[in-house]
Amino acid sequence: MTAAARTLERLGEPATVLAVNNVEVVYNHTVQVLRGLSLQVAEGSVVALLGSNGAGKTTTLKAISGLLALENGAITAGDVQFDGASVRGRAPHALVRGGLFHVMEGRRIFEDLTVEENLVAATYAGGAGRDFDLVYEYFPRLAERRRALAGYLSGGEQQMLAIGRALVAAPRIILLDEPSLGLSPMLTEEIFTIIARINAERGTSMLLVEQNAAMAFAVSSYAYIMETGRIVIDGPVERLMRDQDVREFYLGMGEEGAARSYRDVKHYKRRKRWLS
Amino acid sequence: MDWLFFFEISLAGLGTGGLYALTGLAFVLIYKATRVINLAIGELLMLGAYLFFGFAAGLALPHWMAILLTLLLAAVVGGGVERLFIRPMLGESPISVFMLTIGLGSILIGVVELIWGPNPQRLPEFLPTTPLFLGEAYLSSKIAAAFAAAAVMVVAFVLVFRFWRGGVALRATASDQAAAYSMGINVPQVFSLAWVVACVIAAAAGMLVGAIGGIAPTMGVFGLSVLVVVIVGGLDSVFGALVAGLLIGLLEALAGAYLGGEYKLLATFSLLVVVLMLRPYGLFGTHEIERL
Ligand SMILES: Nc1ncnc2c1ncn2[C@@H]1O[C@H](COP(=O)(O)OP(=O)(O)OP(=O)(O)O)[C@@H](O)[C@H]1O
Ligand SMILES: [Mg+2]
Numbered sequence: 001m002t003a004a005a006r007t008l009e010r011l012g013e014p015a016t017v018l019a020v021n022n023v024e025v026v027y028n029h030t031v032q033v034l035r036g037l038s039l040q041v042a043e044g045s046v047v048a049l050l051g052s053n054g055a056g057k058t059t060t061l062k063a064i065s066g067l068l069a070l071e072n073g074a075i076t077a078g079d080v081q082f083d084g085a086s087v088r089g090r091a092p093h094a095l096v097r098g099g100l101f102h103v104m105e106g107r108r109i110f111e112d113l114t115v116e117e118n119l120v121a122a123t124y125a126g127g128a129g130r131d132f133d134l135v136y137e138y139f140p141r142l143a144e145r146r147r148a149l150a151g152y153l154s155g156g157e158q159q160m161l162a163i164g165r166a167l168v169a170a171p172r173i174i175l176l177d178e179p180s181l182g183l184s185p186m187l188t189e190e191i192f193t194i195i196a197r198i199n200a201e202r203g204t205s206m207l208l209v210e211q212n213a214a215m216a217f218a219v220s221s222y223a224y225i226m227e228t229g230r231i232v233i234d235g236p237v238e239r240l241m242r243d244q245d246v247r248e249f250y251l252g253m254g255e256e257g258a259a260r261s262y263r264d265v266k267h268y269k270r271r272k273r274w275l276s
Numbered sequence: 277m278d279w280l281f282f283f284e285i286s287l288a289g290l291g292t293g294g295l296y297a298l299t300g301l302a303f304v305l306i307y308k309a310t311r312v313i314n315l316a317i318g319e320l321l322m323l324g325a326y327l328f329f330g331f332a333a334g335l336a337l338p339h340w341m342a343i344l345l346t347l348l349l350a351a352v353v354g355g356g357v358e359r360l361f362i363r364p365m366l367g368e369s370p371i372s373v374f375m376l377t378i379g380l381g382s383i384l385i386g387v388v389e390l391i392w393g394p395n396p397q398r399l400p401e402f403l404p405t406t407p408l409f410l411g412e413a414y415l416s417s418k419i420a421a422a423f424a425a426a427a428v429m430v431v432a433f434v435l436v437f438r439f440w441r442g443g444v445a446l447r448a449t450a451s452d453q454a455a456a457y458s459m460g461i462n463v464p465q466v467f468s469l470a471w472v473v474a475c476v477i478a479a480a481a482g483m484l485v486g487a488i489g490g491i492a493p494t495m496g497v498f499g500l501s502v503l504v505v506v507i508v509g510g511l512d513s514v515f516g517a518l519v520a521g522l523l524i525g526l527l528e529a530l531a532g533a534y535l536g537g538e539y540k541l542l543a544t545f546s547l548l549v550v551v552l553m554l555r556p557y558g559l560f561g562t563h564e565i566e567r568l
Binding site for chain 2: 065066067070072091092093096097101102103104108109110111112113117118120121122123124125126165169
């Protein structure tokens, strides 16, 4: 933590662990995808980043974690500050070791490694070492399958493994790209319950990209909504949930009442009815 | 049928197969980690043999020291080649990199000819030469020793590959490069490591091959058989390289003994064609895991 961050914290205001300032991203020197995007994540908070397909959510996360470079993309303007220092010019693996962990879209587990070897791979992030009890505590199902090839896990188990690797890394912030992708409503709820728990119990900050806005709102305190490369709406989740446009276009509902039930996920309760 | 003869031929074939397997391992390692098809593997092997020749015959160093220096220098060559030639080609089309390794092979032949001349040479004897008998079957003790050395290296490699954390990093990188980065794995360093280890293995194989059959700048053609081995086994399969190495060593020896030397290539290439028709990715090559 930087000196400035420490001072802020003493003043009782949460420090900003991640700040994206007017970032523009171009792929292949030609395709501009981000057009002056800004957002902040306060230390210890969960912030949602929502938007329709192709809005540039994944690109935003890659710009932050440095993975953009692997796809011939580049930040052409603006800056990303992690923990008070710019990420530009830093290699992705170096950023990970600094405490910024990206759980990529589509889980990206190592299919021909065992579950446990996937966790071993995550020890390169410089976390707590080879003690995976914590992971198995959050995800008992992974413990049962620790010697299985990860490619044979179900979609839900693979998502658990993807988050489990983040737990091994013990980062300051996790960038989570669509954890609900391809999961049943039941599993989605289970995963989100654990996301909320990790944040509450371990104080890990999170930037959460989701299509499932209702679910994302349930675990986040602040949200950004983006369209074609820039933020169009942002605010505390309480306020956005009352916003008529947000309710209509992102939560898919017109009348009172429906979205509120998702708040209960925060209390780790399992609900039977599903909306959206 | 003369079973004793058959047995002797098979033993000799397995001996050569062990060296194919070892060199195949070096090839697979580079392919797995970096997706580079390294056609210079035979020449890297040849270079290893000549380095040993230079240290042991040229400088008349003790054999153990010559071996150590050879492996050390091979490591430096591997790291250097990766850093100077391969890494700048990251992101280029696989064909360009493939061509580059062919060029690298030619350069190595040229350099070796410049230093040691084009004529075949004999390596100083560093393997035992007393004949060996398994029951009644005769086995060249050089071949037996080379096979034993290859086996030790293969086992050591497989253990490291499975259990050492670096082995996990390597397999993770092979499986999904971007995801490996996202774990904090230093991917360029993994590439480098793969080349270093592969070149050390190739050099070790080169010394063994040279000890059995002598050395020449053209001995890199050994790499052709190795190429067949890794295609049959599956380009990215360590296990495949081992099995196919032994299989092809055996097949070559039997075809050579029973059909005549000119049938060796025909036999291996026939096997290659049949395997590729039945399994396009080789016997143990990766086809995506299908979830049940
Ligand atoms: N490597 C790339 N090269 C060129 N264009 C790209 C690349 N990756 C993404 N894009 C383009 O950038 C835009 C935003 O893509 P991105 O993946 O960031 O969207 P997203 O908001 O994550 O969408 P989704 O919800 O479907 O995951 C899309 O138009 C996409 O085609
Ligand atoms: Mg996306």
